[in-house]
Amino acid sequence: MARFAVELVFGPDNEKRLAVRPAHREYIASLVEKGVVLAAGPYADDTGAMIVYEAADETAVKEVIAADPYTPANVVEQWNIREWNVLLGLWLS
8 A cells, every 4th residue: 555645725715615624524534434544634724735545556546536525516726646655653554
């Protein structure tokens, strides 16, 4: 399994995003329970967020993102997906 750091850049429609956020957070919580999401949360300035996924490959991460309620709501301007090689820390296998 590989780890991916995914940066979300929120779009300008905060009202729409906040309306979808409970469903998004419920979805992310379900992925935490399955071990697919290792960490997630918004930036302090609320312009975006970071989610760390564990998946077989980038294609699998894109499938998980496609099922995120934020995706069909179109409230994220950009999803920046980067495979991340963890060298130190609690997430080492």
